[in-house]
Amino acid sequence: MTSLDGVSAIKYYKNRSKTIEQTILEAVVEARATCEESGMNSANCAVAWHIVEELQAEKAHQKQAQHRQTPLESYCEIYPDALECLIYDL
Template structure:
């Protein structure tokens, strides 16, 4: 169980290491790749230990947490450069919304 927690914790924390204040990405792992890695790890654990094992439950909880982080980021980030521009410049003619 401790080995599973250590491996899945590394997946969650991956990407937080290596980035410094100078903008050097270092060992940064994109969230989508971390989700894929965690999903593969959870599938392997479920196949080896059984779907109802505590290790499998922990691994799938990690996948769910990563998916919720990704969903949260999608709701907070504007979808395009135009949307960011409109948020930064609400008085611009491009940002005005007209009801017809």
């Protein structure tokens, strides 16, 4: 995965069945191994850690994008026919 850029890393993650946390852990392990093989100042090491950073950023964006239900939305899921939950077209 170290040959991928950050955007490709996100696409790579989205095409897999693993969670983003699992993908991040795998990327960290791979980055450490790459840095041991290539050296801490190598381009491969930098790319590997860049991939980790991009995946962590994607995780943060996903967390922000999650919609939190309001109490009214929760109530309307339980009681969809309640007056408060009816939607009228004018």
